[in-house]
Amino acid sequence: MTPSARPTIRDIAREAGVSVATVSRVTHDDPRVVEPTKQRVQEAIDRLGYRPSAIGRALSLQRTSTLGIVLPGLGGPYFAQLIEGAETVAVERGVVINVVGTHLRPDAVDAVRQLAERTDGLIVAGGTLPDEEVVSLAKAGRVILVAGEAEGVPAIVTDGRAAASALTLHLIDHHGYRRLRFIGEPHGSPDTAWRYEGFRAALAERGIEEAGEPLRLGLDVRSGAVAARELHAHGELPEALVCANDELAIGMLATLPGLGYRIPADVAVTGFDDHALAEIASPRLTTVHQPIAELGARAAAGALGEPIDDLTTLPTELVVRESCGCAEEADPPT
Amino acid sequence: MTPSARPTIRDIAREAGVSVATVSRVTHDDPRVVEPTKQRVQEAIDRLGYRPSAIGRALSLQRTSTLGIVLPGLGGPYFAQLIEGAETVAVERGVVINVVGTHLRPDAVDAVRQLAERTDGLIVAGGTLPDEEVVSLAKAGRVILVAGEAEGVPAIVTDGRAAASALTLHLIDHHGYRRLRFIGEPHGSPDTAWRYEGFRAALAERGIEEAGEPLRLGLDVRSGAVAARELHAHGELPEALVCANDELAIGMLATLPGLGYRIPADVAVTGFDDHALAEIASPRLTTVHQPIAELGARAAAGALGEPIDDLTTLPTELVVRESCGCAEEADPPT
DNA sequence: CTAGGTCATGTAACCGGTTACATCAAGCAC
DNA sequence: GTGCTTGATGTAACCGGTTACATGACCTAG
Known part of the structure; x- marks a missing residue:
């Protein structure tokens, strides 16, 4: 960014009648510079409006003070929370965060390589890049994988498999549902894959057959609405719909009543992630809470050099509300 | 990112027995290099796993092939769409996008300055930085302001004032409401401020007194729920609630029924932005559609050097659905 | 008075690329 | 054979910082 010829350290040195080393020292508050000199340099800096070039500095220091985050897209609260978590760590260390979304970049791999060049560390979300690229x-730098796995790359995950299994067992054992269906595309991301696995494992454990193939759709609200209409169009609904995330579930919550189904009386719906709307929606959504910000924070710390295990698994919590069929709890609306 | 000592262009030159200039030419597909030499160099590159350093290149070229976007936070679809719009333009030009959120950075100004160093252009969302900083x-680089204004900085906006006014007039003239209240913090962002202005202008135009101060809250779903409870607790509701954005409105839509209010019979609710949920929610939300991706795309083009007017205003569209009291249109749910 | 030490500052190499210009060999015309 | 052109490649300066080491002024102890 240099249209209007920014002054360089050498301009300041000339202006103040000192050497570049002295200017550099002043910008670093090096105590070796004596007061009057420091003042003269500072004046020159102010007068010319000098700000050291981050690129020059990065080249010299071999360090950028930047952390990169690679996500599929920027939509949705999941990623916003992840970033916020990382941000808390980054702020502490004077590091700035750069985010790229791969979702709609045909050249995702290139974009990420370019990002990697400019950062001291990288957080990569599972499912954004081919494994071998990760x-x-x-191999070339510090990389932490979030919600994914790849040979020899430290990863931070939640045990979505176990959580999905617990959730599904709740539906089976507590509510007695035996016709269940999974909504979401397991091949879309490792997270979804794990959730689907947990779902199937629970069914298998109770000797139940799946009510149908997973309904393969995106992870957004609109897909939830589409799913609802599709299920309706194809005839009878299962007893319970296990959605890969809350947004999908919220889309269903909003659409199914209009099609004549009561939730949870006619069909139970569950989500995943504990979205802000989950406890506001009606019925309130049964889901799985995940420490997403914590995930981001740990990943950031690791990516910035803190020692980290090969695999960190953070705990999840089943949040039982009403959409699964459980009675409304005592919870004062006002 | 250089833990495992990456090879530099000089390593390759030595390995291939040529000069750095030749290596540089090979990496640029310069036709002046004769085939056998090119091959020898390429082999050295592959053998050592060389990739040119983006920082070295940036320093030399005075160009980073990077576009920066400064947003308050990354939450919510508004910003995701803005980024997507920018991304389409960036992809075309082989530029990568870096996003920073200022929301929870006490050192936002520093973070942005650092970003500005590393980018060829900057898109800044209104309300993220003090005017003088923008x-x-x-002054130092190419900056486009989105949904904001600052002396001498090219801006791209939608006419939120006119849109809010049209929306409010619809509520007054078409539905006959005369007790209206605005939900949102006008000082929070220019966008909200403009919407509030439009709201007030409409009231003034019809000689109506405002039903109360704006209810000053954040722009998220949860705040909508809080607002609903707060209004309920303080007694009677106005006839119509004009929310600063859709998320706020969706929070109210989800909460008010539980408090015993029917929408729109007891109270009308409107939003702003045309969120994905707006047409799925029930009742379907009356709101204002904005060409957000287009906003992002234009801003990106401008930030990357395309000539741009001082002020570009993109059109909005009033989307009348049910939450304002209009009858359900013919719209087949399946 | 001098050797040695301390301190403020300067000099110049270095980080990893790009590129203007120099160099040198080969080909060609006379 | 000489001079000129053309083409492939090399040399070295440059981008904007940082910093090890050099320098030289001044102080102090012997």
């Missing part, structure tokens, strides 16, 4: 990035 | 950034 491995190769990790 | 002006000073614009």
Whole structure:
């Protein structure tokens, strides 16, 4: 960013009648510079409006003070929370965060490589890049994988498999549902895949057959609405719909009543993530709470050099509300 | 990102027995290099796993092929769409996008200055930085302001004032409401401020007194729920609630029925932005559609050097659905 | 008075690329 | 054979910082 010829350290040195080393020292508050000199330099800096070039500095220091985050897209609260978590750590260390979304970039791999060049560390969300690319990035620099796995790359995850299984068992054992269906595309992301696995494992454990193939759709609200209409169009609904995330579930919550189904009386719906709307929606959504910000924070710390295990698993919590069929709890609306 | 000593262009030159200039030419597909030499160099590159350093290149070229976007936070679809719009333009030009959220950074100004160093252009959302900082950034580089205004900085906006006014007049003239209240903090962002202005202008035009101070809250779903409870607790509701954005409105839509109010029979609710949920929610939300992706795309083009007017105003569209009291249109749910 | 030490500052190499210009060999015309 | 052109490649300066080491002024102890 240099249209109007920014002054360089050498301009300041000339202006103040000192050497570049002295200017550099002043900008670093080096105590070796004597007061009058420091003042003269500071004046020159102010007069010319000098700000050291981050690129020059990065080249010299071999360090950028930047952390990169690679996400599929920026939509949705999941990623916003992840970033916020990382941000808390980054702020502490004077590091700035750069985010790229791969979702709609045909050249995602290139974009990420370019990002990797400019950062001291990288947080990569599972499902954004081919495994071998993650491995190769990790060979060249510090990379932490979030909600994903790749050979030899430290990863931070939640145990979505176990959580989905617990959720599904709640539906089976507590409510007695035996016709259940999973909504979401397991191949879309490792997170979804794990959730689907947990779902199937629970069914298998209770000797139940799946009510149908997973309904393969995106993870957004609109897909939830589409799913609802599709299920309706194809005839009878299962007893319970296990959605891959809350947004999908919220889309269903909003759409199913209009099609004549009562939730949870006619069909139970569950989500995943504990979205802000989950406890506001009606009925309130049964879901799984995940420490997403914590995930981001740990990943950031690791990416910035803190020692980290090969695999960190953070705990999840089943949040039982009403959409699964459980009675409304005592919870004062006002 | 250089833990495992990456090879530099000089390593390759030595390995291939040529000069750095030749290596540089090979990496640029310069036709002047003769085939056998090119091959020898390429082999050295592959053998050592060389990738040119983006920082070295940036320093030399005085260009980073990077576009920065400064947003308050990354939450919510508004910003996700803005980024997507920018991304389409960036992809075309082989530029990568870096996003920073200022929301929870006490050192936002520093973070943005650092970003500005590393980018060829900057898109700044209104309300993220003090005006004078935006002006000073614009002095040093190419800056486009989105949904904001600052002396001498090219801006792209939608006419939120006119849109809010049209929306409010619809509530007054078409539905006959005369007790209206605005939900949102006008000082929070220019966008909200303009919407509030439009709201007040409409009331003034019809000689109506405002039903109360704006209810000053954040722009998220949860705040909508809080607002609903607060209004309920303080006694009677106005006839119509004009929310600063859809998320706020969706929070109210989800909460008010539980408190015993029917929408729109007892109270009308409107939003702003045309969120994905707006047409799925029930009742379907009356709101204002904004070409957000277009906003992002234009801003990106401008920030990357395309000539741009001082002020570009993009059109909005009033989307009348049910939450304002209009009858359900013919719209087949399946 | 001098050797040695301390301190403020300067000099110049270095980080990893790009590129203007120099160099040198080969080909060609006379 | 000489001079000129053309083409492939090399040399070295430059981008904007940082910093190890050099320098030289001044102080102090012997």
